[in-house]
Amino acid sequence: MTVPANPPDPSPGPAPDPGPALDPDPVRRSRIAERLLPGGAEPDPRFTLANERTFLAWIRTSLALLAGGIAVEAFTSDVFLEPVRRGLSVLLLLLGMVLSAGAAVRWLRVEGSLRTNRPLPLPLIAPLLAAGCAVAAAVVIAVVVLA
Amino acid sequence: MLAWGRTMLTMVTASAIFLRWIPEHGPLVLPLFAVSAAAAAAIYFTQRVRYRRGVRGITAGQLAPDIAAVLWTASSCVVLGALGLWVVLA
Structure with missing residues (x-):
């Protein structure tokens, strides 16, 4: 039996690379988070x-x-009259704005509940989205039926 | 990580739709395109840091919420909506 000239080194070797120095600390909270x-x-x-x-x-x-x-504003000029087109566009844009702000508020409320082991809050933006979409659909149906 | 990637692609798509408004509204649309494209680029360029942070947080069993990313993403959507209203009603 021959002994290998270079037996494997039993030591664990160099420590793994901890990553670049710019790596964010996942636990440290920002001032705004606090x-x-x-x-x-x-x-x-x-x-x-x-x-x-x-x-x-x-x-x-x-x-x-x-x-x-x-x-709606750009592509439906030959489908809807100007006031309907503008109204639908404003409705959808307003709904989009409210939803994005509401999403941030909901994220904060859920995160706060998770931190303090409280029940999760109800999603208030879900019925808002449903109502907004229902109104927009009703306007479109009314315009198509009355045309 | 993929959720952020999908959001970035949605922002790119939205910015392309904003460009379609140029024949009707002219250069008023350019700020909309700029905000949307800048938000998409910001997501793209922070993906690597976000992924590394998430991996380290899961490994450590603790992850501080990325509140700044949430707030600027929501703010950019609100700004996009406000600019869109301005263009429609101008």
Whole structure:
């Protein structure tokens, strides 16, 4: 039996690279976070990330409404009269603005509830979105039926 | 990470739709395009830091909320809506 000339080194080797010095500390809270989310303790990171994903889904809905408002104004000049077109566009743009602001408020409220182990707040922007879409659909149906 | 990527793509799509408004409203639309494109670029260029931070947070079992990103994303949408209203009603 021959002994290998260079047996494997049993030592654990160099420590893994901790990453660039600019790496953000995932635990350190910013000043604005301490001001807007005082008290409590950091929740499970999966809950924080899930809350962020829900916020982003609302933001994408808001962006779709903004783009829809612009599309109604830009592409439907031969379908709707000017006042209807402008009214629908304003309605969709306002709904998009309110939803994006409401999404941020909801994110804050949910994060605060998670930090303090309180029940999650009801999503008030969901009925708002439903009502806004219902009004927009009703206007379109009325215009098409009356035309 | 993917949720931020999807949001970035939605912002790029919205900025392209804003450009379609130029024949009707002229250069008034350019601020809308600029805000939307800047928000998309900001998301794109912070993705790597965000991913690394998330991984380290999950590993450590603690993750401070990224409140600044949430606030500026929501603010940019509100600004886009306000600029859109300004263009429609001008």
